[in-house]
Amino acid sequence: MSFELREHTADVAVAADGSSLDATFAAVADGLAAAMCESVPADGGERFDCTAAAENREALLYEYLAELIYQRDVQGVLPVDNRVTIQHDDGTRTANAWQLDANARGVELATIDAREVKAVTYSEMMIEQVDDGWRAYVVLDV
Amino acid sequence: MDTYDADGITLERVEEYVWEIPQEGEMNAPARVLASEALLEEIADDMTLEQLKNSTHLPGVEKHAICMPDGHQGYGFPVGGVAGIDAENGCISPGAVGFDINCGVRMMTTNLTYADVEGHEEELVESLFANIPSGLGGGGVVESGVDTVEAILERGMDWALEEGYAVEDDLAHCEDEGRRPDADPGVVSQKAKDRGKNQIGSLGSGNHFLEVQRVTDVFRKDVADAYGLTEEQIVVLIHCGSRGLGHQVCTEYTREVEQAHPELLDRLPDKELAAAPAGSQLAAEYYGAMCAAINYAWVNRQLIMHRTREVFERVFDRSWETMEMELLYDVAHNIAKKETHEVEGEERELYVHRKGATRAFPAGHPAVPSAYRDVGQPVIIPGSMGAGSYVLRGGEASLETTFGSTAHGAGRTMSRTQAKNEFWGEDVQDELEDQKVYVKAQSGATVAEEAPGVYKDIDEVVRVSEELGIGDTVARTFPVCNIKG
Numbered sequence: 220m221s222f223e224l225r226e227h228t229a230d231v232a233v234a235a236d237g238s239s240l241d242a243t244f245a246a247v248a249d250g251l252a253a254a255m256c257e258s259v260p261a262d263g264g265e266r267f268d269c270t271a272a273a274e275n276r277e278a279l280l281y282e283y284l285a286e287l288i289y290q291r292d293v294q295g296v297l298p299v300d301n302r303v304t305i306q307h308d309d310g311t312r313t314a315n316a317w318q319l320d321a322n323a324r325g326v327e328l329a330t331i332d333a334r335e336v337k338a339v340t341y342s343e344m345m346i347e348q349v350d351d352g353w354r355a356y357v358v359l360d361v
Numbered sequence: 362m363d364t365y366d367a368d369g370i371t372l373e374r375v376e377e378y379v380w381e382i383p384q385e386g387e388m389n390a391p392a393r394v395l396a397s398e399a400l401l402e403e404i405a406d407d408m409t410l411e412q413l414k415n416s417t418h419l420p421g422v423e424k425h426a427i428c429m430p431d432g433h434q435g436y437g438f439p440v441g442g443v444a445g446i447d448a449e450n451g452c453i454s455p456g457a458v459g460f461d462i463n464c465g466v467r468m469m470t471t472n473l474t475y476a477d478v479e480g481h482e483e484e485l486v487e488s489l490f491a492n493i494p495s496g497l498g499g500g501g502v503v504e505s506g507v508d509t510v511e512a513i514l515e516r517g518m519d520w521a522l523e524e525g526y527a528v529e530d531d532l533a534h535c536e537d538e539g540r541r542p543d544a545d546p547g548v549v550s551q552k553a554k555d556r557g558k559n560q561i562g563s564l565g566s567g568n569h570f571l572e573v574q575r576v577t578d579v580f581r582k583d584v585a586d587a588y589g590l591t592e593e594q595i596v597v598l599i600h601c602g603s604r605g606l607g608h609q610v611c612t613e614y615t616r617e618v619e620q621a622h623p624e625l626l627d628r629l630p631d632k633e634l635a636a637a638p639a640g641s642q643l644a645a646e647y648y649g650a651m652c653a654a655i656n657y658a659w660v661n662r663q664l665i666m667h668r669t670r671e672v673f674e675r676v677f678d679r680s681w682e683t684m685e686m687e688l689l690y691d692v693a694h695n696i697a698k699k700e701t702h703e704v705e706g707e708e709r710e711l712y713v714h715r716k717g718a719t720r721a722f723p724a725g726h727p728a729v730p731s732a733y734r735d736v737g738q739p740v741i742i743p744g745s746m747g748a749g750s751y752v753l754r755g756g757e758a759s760l761e762t763t764f765g766s767t768a769h770g771a772g773r774t775m776s777r778t779q780a781k782n783e784f785w786g787e788d789v790q791d792e793l794e795d796q797k798v799y800v801k802a803q804s805g806a807t808v809a810e811e812a813p814g815v816y817k818d819i820d821e822v823v824r825v826s827e828e829l830g831i832g833d834t835v836a837r838t839f840p841v842c843n844i845k846g
Binding site: 225226227228229255257277278288291292329332335338341342343344358 | 611
């Protein structure tokens with residue numbers, strides 16, 4: 220499970236991979252944190268839970284990252300050390316066919332040097348299965 | 362050169378500074394890039410042209426989708442993009458407005474000269490930085506409940522006037538007098554309001570800033586007189602938007618539109634362009650929510666201006682009225698508005714999407730404030746910390762050429778990651794201080810990402826705007842103090 224911040228003219232992109240879809244989503248979320256803060260403290264902050272649901276895999280990633288950004292603003296914390304569990308109800312195409320339970324450590328913004336990511340975008344978004352797991356690419360609006 | 366080949370996309374020169382991607386395949390209209398050859402080379406260097414071409418797949422695009430001279434790659438629709446889309450049979454796209462609804466700029470004039478401020482720069486920059494919220498989690502000038510947010514969403518600058526944060530004259534010098542009548546707070550989600558309640562009057566981060574500037578050049582004295590600008594005068598420029606509230610509105614409506622109108626989405630090459638058909642319930646709801654976020658952004662910039670007046674009062678020990686700190690103009694550059702434009706000889710109502718483009722109406726247009734109607738609408742184009750900014754006026758050819766629009770800035774040429782590799786924040790600050798530009802930021806990385814070297818040549822952007830007659834240069838300014846997130 221790893222991520223890299225990639226170049227984009229105006230914004231910033233995260234490329235991530237993992238042995239499972241759960242790990243890959245968590246790596247993208249850690250990339251979101253890295254896009255806002257270059258030196259995330261190794262400890263400190265309370266862990267908190269959040270959830271997301273959507274009709275497909277890409278929409279689930281969009282909803283998950285949007286939820287983290289929302290939690291950042293209302294709780295005043297940077298979500299780091301992200302953990303994710305995804306459940307997929309095979310055979311249904313409902314609005315909640317894909318569900319995600321996540322957990323993150325919320326580092327208080329007042330204690331760190333952090334900048335704002337405004338939003339997650341669908342632009343160039345990619346999630347694909349590869350031989351040894353999954354990889355994903357997301358552009359974030361800065 | 363009559364054609365320009367850019368990695369599979371061929372542009373034809375229609376006239377000087379006008380390049381066209383001809384209509385083909387699923388495109389509903391041609392696309393145009395307004396640029397000199399030097400600017401076109403930079404524009405063609407990333408995905409700008411592909412994103413511009415993609416935007417012509419939106420139903421109802423009239424005449425042509427247009428990229429301004431400062432255009433660059435964004436998400437979905439490029440930054441610097443303008444599209445006039447039929448408001449009856451076309452669509453409206455949240456992604457083609459952008460997440461930062463009513464990101465925009467305002468300029469406040471003063472009767473101070475550069476000589477009055479020299480020697481006070483460090484005190485001024487420290488006091489502005491200490492008093493104007495910026496960065497992530499920095500709060501707002503006003504932090505209150507959802508009721509206050511709803512009042513702001515509904516009434517915009519009227520709320521600021523009622524609460525003592527504005528004077529009548531501020532409203533008279535703001536686009537739409539600081540209030541979108543189509544705003545509907547009822548279709549703005551609780552989540553958006555929750556994000557907005559602690560950020561009212563805050564800069565945020567990224568490319569947003571507050572800058573004390575001095576006027577270095579006046580190019581059109583008659584217009585500058587009407588705008589109240591003279592050489593060596595001190596002015597203040599504020600660049601920011603609708604903060605988390607606007608970001609949440611766009612985030613949520615992009616998803617709602619995607620789910621409600623999959624048949625339209627299937628025709629688009631980029632999911633970020635997801636659009637609601639004109640006349641649909643969702644189009645009306647998004648328009649109401651976007652207009653409410655527009656009101657929020659105007660109040661956001663007003664509160665920052667109000668706080669700036671207070672800071673100047675303390676630093677210069679006199680009232681802001683004595684310093685004649687008056688709003689020159691406030692104009693959006695991320696917005697979609699219902700406007701009437703002439704298309705094929707007929708007056709048509711369009712959703713004019715401007716994403717990183719500034720409205721630039723010419724003299725005589727009824728939407729230009731009465732104080733400026735004889736000379737044209739002020740257009741404020743912020744530049745980098747090392748190159749300065751420009752004040753333009755809407756040009757005579759803007760309505761015909763660009764649905765009444767021009768550029769919004771210098772436009773980036775270098776990614777943020779590359780900028781951090783090439784520049785070190787403290788070095789940038791030291792070099793700027795050698796030029797007597799005092800910078801203070803929450804984050805050194807932000808200073809590196811916004812270093813003067815990451816931007817296009819603003820002089821060339823403005824020159825092309827002037828040559829095309831879409832925006833005429835009035836004055837140029839140079840930074841004195843800059844604060845950012």
